Amino acid sequence: MGDYVILTDSCCDMTAQMAEELGVEVLPLSLQMGEATYRNWLDGREIGFRDFYARIRGGETATTSAVSVGDFEERMRPILQGGKDILCVSFSSALSTTYQSAVIAAEELGSAFPERKVLVVDSLCASLGQGLLVYLCAREKEAGRSLEEVRDFAEETKGKVCHWFTVDDLNHLKRGGRISAATALFGTMLAIKPVMHVDDGGHLTAVGKARGRKASLLALVDHMAETAIDPAGQTVFISHGDCEDDARFVAEEVRRRFGVRDIHINFVGPVIGNHSGPGTMALFFIGKTR
Numbered sequence: 001m002g003d004y005v006i007l008t009d010s011c012c013d014m015t016a017q018m019a020e021e022l023g024v025e026v027l028p029l030s031l032q033m034g035e036a037t038y039r040n041w042l043d044g045r046e047i048g049f050r051d052f053y054a055r056i057r058g059g060e061t062a063t064t065s066a067v068s069v070g071d072f073e074e075r076m077r078p079i080l081q082g083g084k085d086i087l088c089v090s091f092s093s094a095l096s097t098t099y100q101s102a103v104i105a106a107e108e109l110g111s112a113f114p115e116r117k118v119l120v121v122d123s124l125c126a127s128l129g130q131g132l133l134v135y136l137c138a139r140e141k142e143a144g145r146s147l148e149e150v151r152d153f154a155e156e157t158k159g160k161v162c163h164w165f166t167v168d169d170l171n172h173l174k175r176g177g178r179i180s181a182a183t184a185l186f187g188t189m190l191a192i193k194p195v196m197h198v199d200d201g202g203h204l205t206a207v208g209k210a211r212g213r214k215a216s217l218l219a220l221v222d223h224m225a226e227t228a229i230d231p232a233g234q235t236v237f238i239s240h241g242d243c244e245d246d247a248r249f250v251a252e253e254v255r256r257r258f259g260v261r262d263i264h265i266n267f268v269g270p271v272i273g274n275h276s277g278p279g280t281m282a283l284f285f286i287g288k289t290r
């Protein structure tokens with residue numbers, strides 16, 4: 001069981017404590033605000049989550065960077081030198097080049113460590129959707145599953161990790177090219193909130209709209225009702241763009257409607273939050289289909 005390490009990147013948005021308890025190693029993506037570059041560590045050591053969102057609300061903008069091939073090699077090499085294999089579960093290839101970097105690093109290290117294995121999975125997930133997949137993989141590892149068995153589990157499960165989210169400010173999606181300027185303008189005027197998900201190819205896709213914030217939050221739970229497998233027995237993840245009260249509201253609705261006991265809440269990290277903005281609310285669970 002202990003002959004391999006699960007490695008992921010900071011777009012998993014799980015807490016640093018959870019990653020440590022699961023024995024998961026995490027590589028940070030980066031963002032630049034003004035003249036400074038910050039790495040998106042799960043514990044917020046270089047830029048705190050509330051500080052980041054306060055600066056975005058204040059009008060600052062940021063650019064983000066994927067994990068490089070060199071970053072992966074630097075973290076992977078000592079693991080392989082220590083006699084362990086690696087299962088790397090990456091941020092969706094549809095949203096970042098991080099997966100491609102991991103694949104290149106794995107190939108380059110393969111010749112240096114022919115006796116070791118580095119398996120890379122494109123999660124096709126984002127934020128705590130990716131975190132949920134990594135969490136479930138770590139549980140499989142704890143249950144004694146082999147490297148290949150957990151890789152196969154990840155490949156079989158990733159298409160069932162449902163991502164439902166809404167945003168409070170349409171202008172962040174407009175800046176990222178996700179919606180048109182006209183849609184952002186009229187949506188803002190009419191208090192229309194998009195209901196979005198991550199599709200089978202790992203892309204962000206708008207699938208509906210709700211009038212007003214509360215309706216958009218309830219729509220996330222409605223989608224869970226439509227597709228969730230054994231909701232009461234699931235671990236459910238919720239991430240938020242510095243709107244914890246809304247996250248707790250959604251959590252209570254999930255508990256009330258489905259009897260879910262195990263719910264974990266955390267911030268949408270700065271790298272994803274830069275594109276989705278403050279007030280983002282997201283719900284993640286396992287469903288029959290995405």
